[in-house]
Amino acid sequence: MASLGDSHILDLRHVSQTLGGNRILHDLSLGVAPSEFTAILGPSGCGKSTTLRLMAGLDRPNAGTVHMGGRDVTDDTPAMRNIAMVFQSYALYPHLTVAENIALPLVMRECKPTERVPFLGALLPGARDKLRDIGKRVRRIAAMLEIEPLLERKPGALSGGQQQRVAVGRALVRDPALFLLDEPLSNLDAKLRIQMRTELSALHRRSGKPFVYVTHDQTEAMTMADRVLLMLEGRVIQDGRPRELYERPAAREVAAFIGAHPMNLIDLPSPAGDADHPLTRLGLALPNHRGRITVGLRPEHLRCATAAADGFLKGRVERLEYHGRDTMVTLRLDGLETAVDLLQNAQASSLNPGDWVGLACRSTDVHLFDAETGGRLHPTPGGGT
Amino acid sequence: MSGRFPRRLPRHLTGRILGTALLLLGALVVLAPFLWMLSVSLKPADEIFTSDVHLIPNRIAWENYVTAVTTVPLGRFLLNGVIVCGGILVFQILFTVPCAYALAQRSFPGRSLLFGCVLAGLLVPFHVTAIPIFIGLAKLRLLDSYTALILPFIGSVFGIFLFRQFFARLPTALFDAARVDGLSEAAIVWRIALPLAWPAATAFAVFSVTAHWNDLFWPLVATTSPEIATPPRGILYFRDEEAGTDLGPLMAGATLVTAPLVILFLLAQRTFMRGVASGGLRG
CATH class of the missing domain: 1.10.3720.10 (MetI-like)
Structure with a gap:
């Protein structure tokens, strides 16, 4: 779990949140490191958006505190925290032009109430200079995001991608301490999403600011983030670099969530004292574990053994799914009520439904979990007991 | 008007004419008092209380x-x-x-x-x-x-x-x-x-x-x-x-x-x- 050091830009400390009688977050603690791209990943309803709203200051936690730069900001408004947020629906003001949309946070922060009065405010001494300065900064941001020709248009006349850029511009312009992005790409079509992914990553590098990015799309989290917090049912299940989540999932739920192709999870009895157990045949042992286990195998790590009898598991080909480069082979395991997917190079594949296949795999690619708790188990090499 | 054009109006057109006529009638009922008000406001006193009903005054009484x-x-x-x-x-x-x-x-x-x-x-x-x-x-x-x-x-x-x-x-x-x-x-x-x-x-x-x-x-x-x-x-x-x-x-x-x-x-x-x-x- 994240340490609660002052080196963090923002810390949530033991926060709980209940909405309408449902406990959304329970005793959650996490920190956001400076200049890091943090993704909060999880299925819908896991509490990731609630977490983001607490960071923003849009909601106040039922229990626990929020700290920024070592100061308690639990009761501070979003503006006092100097955060910027990009919403899923972009939330642009439909009655204001693009330029006015981007300028609004600056106008609210830098102009006195009297100077903000429409038409009359601009006549006050000083206000004119301020507004000119704001206009200059708006144009600079617009140039950076390549939306300069759109500045005088209303949001309704823009495409989804253009609206997205305006929303990012409105967030950027105030030079915030922290960027919060709530599923900003989910309303874009697939092609634009990939393009914006690259742009957001570049934006993060260029600005050097911490980003917190909420998404349910693991590809977005894995490709963009320096660090991924995987949330399930209001808890952070794993907190680590994308590679760690993929290579060493801390729990069965993480293993099942991460990966382009869902991981095969096979429920097996304890390997203790069983010389013919698949684990034993793989050369792995669990000397300290009694009870049932779950074996996790990624389809892309499984191979067909040269002979059916050589594999640590044996199955019969049930279905072949052509994916272009690869073929997804679904096997019905011998003696088990489980189907297993295996990804095979389409060129090399010569299997037919009904064939018997033995499964092979490097022992380092095998993930073991406690069948009861779902926690990761650490096998020792060596077949015997 | 023969050959290419049907003798009778198409069904939907009849319906629309009927509908428009009804709406016009409704509008007339609503507008009648206003029209009457306008008419009386422009009539000289001797023309207001006559037995025959006419909307347009014989003489416009701006006075x-x-x-x-x-x-x-x-x-x-x-x-x-x-x-x-x-x-x-x-x-x-x-x-x-x-x-x-x-x-x-x-x-x-x-x-x-x-x-x-x-x-x-x-x-x-x-x-x-x-x-x-x-x-x-x-x-x-x-x-x-x-x-x-x-x-x-x-x-x-x-x-x-x-x-x-x-x-x-x-x-x-x-x-x-x-x-x-x-x-x-x-x-x-x-x-x-x-x-x-x-x-x-x-x-x-x-x-x-x-x-x-x-x-x-x-x-x-x-x-x-x-x-x-x-x-x-x-x-x-x-x-x-x-x-x-x-x-x-x-x-x-x-x-x-x-x-x-x-x-x-x-x-x-x-x-x-x-x-x-x-x-x-x-x-």
Whole structure:
């Protein structure tokens, strides 16, 4: 779990949140490191958006505190925290032009109430200079995001991608301490999403600011983030670099969530004292574990053994799914009520439904979990007991 | 007309002609009193009470309008109407918009109950509360003043209802974005919510101004001085002053009093329709 050091830009400390009688977050603690791209990943309803709203200051936690730069900001408004947020629906003001949309946070922060009065405010001494300065900064941001020709248009006349850029511009312009992005790409079509992914990553590098990015799309989290917090049912299940989540999932739920192709999870009895157990045949042992286990195998790590009898598991080909480069082979395991997917190079594949296949795999690619708790188990090499 | 064209009109065309005719008839029924008012206002006195009905006067009697403007201070009445209706509208917007915003986009204990009270308030006619309000104003020695004409109407449950329905349909993220951008709740109401609710505001303004411009009941109850008489109250002075009712000038006065409303509606028509139908927000 994240340490609660002052080196963090923002810390949530033991926060709980209940909405309408449902406990959304329970005793959650996490920190956001400076200049890091943090993704909060999880299925819908896991509490990731609630977490983001607490960071923003849009909601106040039922229990626990929020700290920024070592100061308690639990009761501070979003503006006092100097955060910027990009919403899923972009939330642009439909009655204001693009330029006015981007300028609004600056106008609210830098102009006195009297100077903000429409038409009359601009006549006050000083206000004119301020507004000119704001206009200059708006144009600079617009140039950076390549939306300069759109500045005088209303949001309704823009495409989804253009609206997205305006929303990012409105967030950027105030030079915030922290960027919060709530599923900003989910309303874009697939092609634009990939393009914006690259742009957001570049934006993060260029600005050097911490980003917190909420998404349910693991590809977005894995490709963009320096660090991924995987949330399930209001808890952070794993907190680590994308590679760690993929290579060493801390729990069965993480293993099942991460990966382009869902991981095969096979429920097996304890390997203790069983010389013919698949684990034993793989050369792995669990000397300290009694009870049932779950074996996790990624389809892309499984191979067909040269002979059916050589594999640590044996199955019969049930279905072949052509994916272009690869073929997804679904096997019905011998003696088990489980189907297993295996990804095979389409060129090399010569299997037919009904064939018997033995499964092979490097022992380092095998993930073991406690069948009861779902926690990761650490096998020792060596077949015997 | 042979060969290519069917002898009988197609079915849907017959239906449309019938429908349009019915609508025209309806419009005629609604417009008839106004047309008659216009017609009488332009007739000389001897032409008004004849046995035969004709809409176009034989001689156009513009002098009715001259009489109307000169015998009673009609300009004053119209100005009073503007002051009273304008005052009411400004205060109504000032109070109903923040209230509707709170009911639609903020959560606080008792919100549903409060909105229920607003809905219940819609069912209470003004005449029920008129007497208590009259007594209250009397005790405050405010009767027979602009205050007496404006104060009872500065809150409007109808306005709260109309704006709340409009705000409830706006995406919550819009208001969250405004909070992130540093707008206070009051700033959100005036800078974001009200400009977006412009169609609803126009519709409400038309309803409010029409109702209070045409209101005779309350000015009759609360005021006696001719100096602060609203237009409908003022028209009554035609009847009071002359021995017999002088219908020509009376109708001329009525025409002049109705005209601002008709002009206002025609100007706001498009926005008004949008507000009532509340297709509302696009882009």
